[in-house]
Amino acid sequence: MKIVRSIAEMRDMVADWRRMDATVGLVPTMGGLHAGHLSLVHMAGERSDKVIATLFVNPAQFSADEDFDAYPRNEDDDCRMFEEAGASLLFAPPIEEVYPADHVTKVHVGGLSSLLEGEFRPQFFTGVATVVSKLLIQAMADVAVFGEKDYQQLQVIRRMARDLDIPTEIIGAPTVREHDGLAMSSRNRYLSEDERPRAAKLFSAISDIARATAEGADPAPLCDAAARQLTEAGFREVDYVTVRDAKTLEHYRCSEGPGRVLAAAWLGKARLIDNVAV
Amino acid sequence: MKIVRSIAEMRDMVADWRRMDATVGLVPTMGGLHAGHLSLVHMAGERSDKVIATLFVNPAQFSADEDFDAYPRNEDDDCRMFEEAGASLLFAPPIEEVYPADHVTKVHVGGLSSLLEGEFRPQFFTGVATVVSKLLIQAMADVAVFGEKDYQQLQVIRRMARDLDIPTEIIGAPTVREHDGLAMSSRNRYLSEDERPRAAKLFSAISDIARATAEGADPAPLCDAAARQLTEAGFREVDYVTVRDAKTLEHYRCSEGPGRVLAAAWLGKARLIDNVAV
Numbered sequence: 001m002k003i004v005r006s007i008a009e010m011r012d013m014v015a016d017w018r019r020m021d022a023t024v025g026l027v028p029t030m031g032g033l034h035a036g037h038l039s040l041v042h043m044a045g046e047r048s049d050k051v052i053a054t055l056f057v058n059p060a061q062f063s064a065d066e067d068f069d070a071y072p073r074n075e076d077d078d079c080r081m082f083e084e085a086g087a088s089l090l091f092a093p094p095i096e097e098v099y100p101a102d103h104v105t106k107v108h109v110g111g112l113s114s115l116l117e118g119e120f121r122p123q124f125f126t127g128v129a130t131v132v133s134k135l136l137i138q139a140m141a142d143v144a145v146f147g148e149k150d151y152q153q154l155q156v157i158r159r160m161a162r163d164l165d166i167p168t169e170i171i172g173a174p175t176v177r178e179h180d181g182l183a184m185s186s187r188n189r190y191l192s193e194d195e196r197p198r199a200a201k202l203f204s205a206i207s208d209i210a211r212a213t214a215e216g217a218d219p220a221p222l223c224d225a226a227a228r229q230l231t232e233a234g235f236r237e238v239d240y241v242t243v244r245d246a247k248t249l250e251h252y253r254c255s256e257g258p259g260r261v262l263a264a265a266w267l268g269k270a271r272l273i274d275n276v277a278v
Numbered sequence: 279m280k281i282v283r284s285i286a287e288m289r290d291m292v293a294d295w296r297r298m299d300a301t302v303g304l305v306p307t308m309g310g311l312h313a314g315h316l317s318l319v320h321m322a323g324e325r326s327d328k329v330i331a332t333l334f335v336n337p338a339q340f341s342a343d344e345d346f347d348a349y350p351r352n353e354d355d356d357c358r359m360f361e362e363a364g365a366s367l368l369f370a371p372p373i374e375e376v377y378p379a380d381h382v383t384k385v386h387v388g389g390l391s392s393l394l395e396g397e398f399r400p401q402f403f404t405g406v407a408t409v410v411s412k413l414l415i416q417a418m419a420d421v422a423v424f425g426e427k428d429y430q431q432l433q434v435i436r437r438m439a440r441d442l443d444i445p446t447e448i449i450g451a452p453t454v455r456e457h458d459g460l461a462m463s464s465r466n467r468y469l470s471e472d473e474r475p476r477a478a479k480l481f482s483a484i485s486d487i488a489r490a491t492a493e494g495a496d497p498a499p500l501c502d503a504a505a506r507q508l509t510e511a512g513f514r515e516v517d518y519v520t521v522r523d524a525k526t527l528e529h530y531r532c533s534e535g536p537g538r539v540l541a542a543a544w545l546g547k548a549r550l551i552d553n554v555a556v
Contacts, residue, residue: 007443104389105407105441110382129383137415138443163383165285165416 001083003090007138010091022049026141030057032072032186033081036176040145041085043173047143053087054135061127072186107133109156115249117152120239128153129160136166144168149175149183151275152249183274190270199267201233202274206261210276219243230265239264279361281368285416288369300327304419308335310350310464311359314454318423319363321451325421331365332413339405350464385411387434393527394540395430398517406431407438414444422446427453427461429553430527461552468548477545479511480552484539488554497521508543517542
């Protein structure tokens with residue numbers, strides 16, 4: 001696996017592949033790799049001849065009080081794991097390659113970006129949409145794979161790519177979970193030994209809501225009850241537990257298509273998010 | 279010259295050209311063609327084997343009280359002129375091809391977009407940056423040519439394309455003028471017979487400022503005097519007459535690089551803009 005630091009080198013590699021008629025898949029990550037990320041690389045490999053993994057902790061999606069500095073960074077480990085998973089190229093640019101000092105352009109996805117995560121992290125999705133639009137335009141891959149773990153992010157990226165006419169198919173990959181159901185996340189390492197077993201309650205709570213909603217129950221009281229139960233189980237703050245339309249993330253009506261249960265809650269220093277299909 | 283209405287047809291044509299190793303130039307326009315537009319097509323033709331002209335009156339860059347409905351539309355005339363100027367393809371999409379009903383993404387160029395024109399037309403540059411980013415991504419041309427007549431727009435587009443890593447070189451083409459110096463513009467047709475000769479005073483005023491500034495004069499009092507003279511000459515409102523840094527459009531300091539004189543003023547129903555180099 002070759003490692004490049006500049007957009008120009010990455011494009012040269014892609015141009016070489018294109019001359020050989022190879023198809024290209026892209027897997028943008030912020031590193032801190034776990035089995036969830038590797039499943040994205042595997043899925044990209046099933047869909048394309050060559051896979052570019054990217055490793056860039058994007059400052060634009062962190063607010064001043066978030067964990068940009070603490071975010072797990074270990075390029076050597078990440079490299080080894082990407083290579084074993086079958087990536088052909090790692091693009092790991094320095095910040096100034098992505099954001100030159102006079103960079104002033106932002107990509108904003110209206111509507112979707114202001115709901116749920118957007119209420120708690122106001123700049124987050126604009127930061128995500130901006131860096132992902134850049135990575136997509138840099139690579140001009142055939143497919144790009146993102147995890148369903150960050151479900152709202154996946155919908156924002158789908159909409160951005162469609163709206164900007166970026167000719168890359170956006171693919172969502174199923175969430176990879178620990179044995180007890182906890183969604184894998186780079187931020188799980190912020191959980192203490194004591195908190196870790198309780199963290200799985202988030203998944204069991206939203207799974208129960210999904211099952212009951214599918215059977216016709218009114219989701220609103222179920223969500224309220226789940227939030228109370230999470231607090232009783234030691235979550236220090238529940239940002240939301242809600243059932244939404246799976247595509248628009250607006251109010252869910254069972255007659256209008258599939259739903260999605262989404263939740264975000266704090267356990268100790270970790271803000272956990274998760275979601276499941278109704 | 280072939281005319282296509284869909285992004286897919288345009289991309290198919292470009293893909294055919296790419297297979298023949300042809301280079302591609304793009305000339306985005308809103309129609310209402312005059313010799314200025316044709317100079318852009320000529321310049322694109324000098325720089326690339328094939329030229330795509332686009333014809334799309336972009337609703338996103340008009341505010342509710344502006345002239346979207348009245349904007350000159352005559353596709354037959356425009357087609358004939360594009361073809362004579364040497365365009366290979368005309369892309370003239372309907373609104374819903376560019377903006378599907380659920381289109382929510384905007385491209386915003388910070389800083390530059392809020393100055394000068396941005397003060398008087400708050401949504402304008404975001405509308406321009408959004409549609410131009412889409413057209414650039416749709417065509418993936420080698421070069422795209424825009425007129426210096428819309429100087430601030432040219433700088434916004436340059437910055438947007440650089441910031442989003444769009445691999446198309448942005449080229450500015452010199453303003454084409456009538457015999458008396460009036461910059462050609464689709465909106466000049468809003469001028470009455472009586473107003474038309476007075477319109478040239480805008481160009482002579484900014485040319486005088488450019489000359490005096492280059493010779494070391496303080497531009498601020500010159501700009502104030504020019505605004506008064508334009509009002510005396512029958513301009514009903516002067517939005518701005520100013521000398522700025524040619525690249526950032528911030529405050530001009532002769533020691534920091536080239537300057538640009540920019541002006542916008544209303545004459546009857548026409549809002550005229552113009553600019554010249556210091």
